[in-house]
Amino acid sequence: MGYINGYADPEYIESLQYMSLPFLRNGKYRAFPAEGDSMPPFKDGTYIIGEFVEELSELKVDKTYLIVTQGGLVYKSLEKINPDSITVRSKNTFYETYDILFSEILEVWKFVKALTDEYELIDLTNNVVKDMFLSLKEDMKKMREELKGKS
Incomplete structure (x- = not known):
């Protein structure tokens, strides 16, 4: 929730840590910690790295995204693009698909990689x-x- 509260604050964004990874070039990337059971196969403590999506028109069905909304951050697969919303699904089949209105979306980050300390x-x-x-x-x-x- 700290990210959601501060994402529009330039000082907050500037205070985020920077990290350079050799496999990430030519783009804007951010890592988000996985939390809960709706992000399989990622466990708590895994960092999910996303590439910033400039325009919602760039979204593609069957791709996975980190979606920042006014209500929180979710990691979901895009199932369908509707006229005023997107339909998303969790990798955990326990959860039902649902729609997110375009007007509720603050940022979208396309899944790139995940970093874990498991190994x-x-x-x-x-x-x-x-x-x-x-x-x-x-x-x-x-x-x-x-x-x-x-x-």
Whole structure:
């Protein structure tokens, strides 16, 4: 709700953190935290990255969007474009489809990527990992020598 309250405030927008990612170029992007169960496959703590949609005429059926409305932020697939609204559906089939009036839409961000901390990076400077690779290398060398001896 903080974003919805401050999205029109230039000072608030300027205070948002900046981050550069090599796979995001030539556009305006923003990351939003996933919350609740209507955003599968994304769990709480995942950041959903969207590319700003300049005009509502750019929306495409069967694409996924982060939609900022006066009532909140939703992550939905676009099911249908109506004369004065869009029909959206959740990835969670528990939820029914519903319409959002164009007049209620503040911003739309097209889904690009999601960032999660579910996977940890392996620190290759760690001696345990290094020892594991050296042991594997030795095992492979022994296997090659055994195969050569059998031929």
